[in-house]
Amino acid sequence: MSGTTGIPDAPPTADTVGPFAGSRALVTGGASGIGLATARRLAADGARVAVLDIAVDDLPGPLLGLRADVTDDDAVRAAVRSAVDVMGGLDVLVNNAGVGAAGTVEENDDTEWLRVLDVNLLGIVRVTRAALPALRASDRAAVVNTCSIAATAGLPRRALYSASKGAVLSLTLAMAADHLADGIRVNCVNPGTADTPWIGRLLDAAPDPAAERATLVARQPMGRLVTAEEVAAAICHLADPACAATTGTALAVDGGMAGLRLPAPPR
Numbered sequence: 653m654s655g656t657t658g659i660p661d662a663p664p665t666a667d668t669v670g671p672f673a674g675s676r677a678l679v680t681g682g683a684s685g686i687g688l689a690t691a692r693r694l695a696a697d698g699a700r701v702a703v704l705d706i707a708v709d710d711l712p713g714p715l716l717g718l719r720a721d722v723t724d725d726d727a728v729r730a731a732v733r734s735a736v737d738v739m740g741g742l743d744v745l746v747n748n749a750g751v752g753a754a755g756t757v758e759e760n761d762d763t764e765w766l767r768v769l770d771v772n773l774l775g776i777v778r779v780t781r782a783a784l785p786a787l788r789a790s791d792r793a794a795v796v797n798t799c800s801i802a803a804t805a806g807l808p809r810r811a812l813y814s815a816s817k818g819a820v821l822s823l824t825l826a827m828a829a830d831h832l833a834d835g836i837r838v839n840c841v842n843p844g845t846a847d848t849p850w851i852g853r854l855l856d857a858a859p860d861p862a863a864e865r866a867t868l869v870a871r872q873p874m875g876r877l878v879t880a881e882e883v884a885a886a887i888c889h890l891a892d893p894a895c896a897a898t899t900g901t902a903l904a905v906d907g908g909m910a911g912l913r914l915p916a917p918p919r
């Protein structure tokens with residue numbers, strides 16, 4: 653099938669116990685970092701899990717890889733259709749695929765603005781739009797979007813990235829309202845800086861990676877970066893059918909960065 657990897661004969665195996673036993677989940681950007689940790693955790697907690705990503709060759713174990721770029725509407729529709737066909741439906745959608753951008757409003761040109769918004773914002777629109785019919789048929793439907801601390805705090809040289817994640821936060825609230833009557837809950841997580849391959853690449857590109865890492869660590873009150881597994885735990889919490897009264901929320905997973913005002917350390 654165009655835009656997808658080979659589809660196995662049988663659906664990915666699922667455990668029979670766990671909060672997601674019997675659930676079918678799709679995770680975008682699930683081949684790395686936060687998405688991979690989420691896909692693994694959903695599978696460990698009983699779900700059948702498909703991963704929609706541009707790179708799906710090295711996925712572990714029971715994860716079903718569907719190659720698609722979230723900027724390509726036809727490929728997204730084909731991949732979502734494959735996920736629903738193979739797994740027999742869809743209960744959980746994790747819109748996690750995203751890319752970064754550094755710069756002030758002067759530093760990114762229009763092409764870069766459109767590229768990042770195309771992935772981070774319109775990617776969520778395309779995948780959710782394609783998944784809605786299957787989600788409406790679920791009796792435990794949940795969508796979780798990976799937003800960011802950048803949606804709620806002003807960070808230096810993150811104008812484009814912050815604007816994209818601010819839009820994801822607003823979109824999360826609007827979708828939660830629109831699809832309440834469909835029985836689909838919509839929430840998002842707002843991670844602080846998480847120790848993923850993304851941040852590894854960012855540090856590698858810095859003139860002084862150790863100093864850059866120390867700066868990122870210092871701005872989080874806990875004094876360390878967030879782990880991908882901690883963000884995955886928050887995503888799974890919001891997607892858990894036991895969380896059935898929670899919709900239209902943003903859950904910070906940021907080591908206290910958004911909410912705390914601590915006294916400055918003595919100089």
Ligand SMILES: NC(=O)c1ccc[n+]([C@@H]2O[C@H](COP(=O)([O-])OP(=O)(O)OC[C@H]3O[C@@H](n4cnc5c(N)ncnc54)[C@H](O)[C@@H]3O)[C@@H](O)[C@H]2O)c1
Pocket residue numbers: 680681682683684685686687704705706707720721722723748749750751752771798799800801842843844845846847848849850851
């Ligand atoms: N790492 C952080 O500090 C941090 C903080 C806040 C929010 N986030 C958000 O978390 C999400 C995941 O980030 P991560 O740190 O795990 O990054 P990552 O680079 O480790 O993983 C991102 C995944 O998305 C996939 N992807 C990228 N563009 C795609 C596209 N066009 N179509 C399909 N898949 C695509 C990549 O192939 C990769 O597998 C992103 O939305 C990011 O904005 C990350």
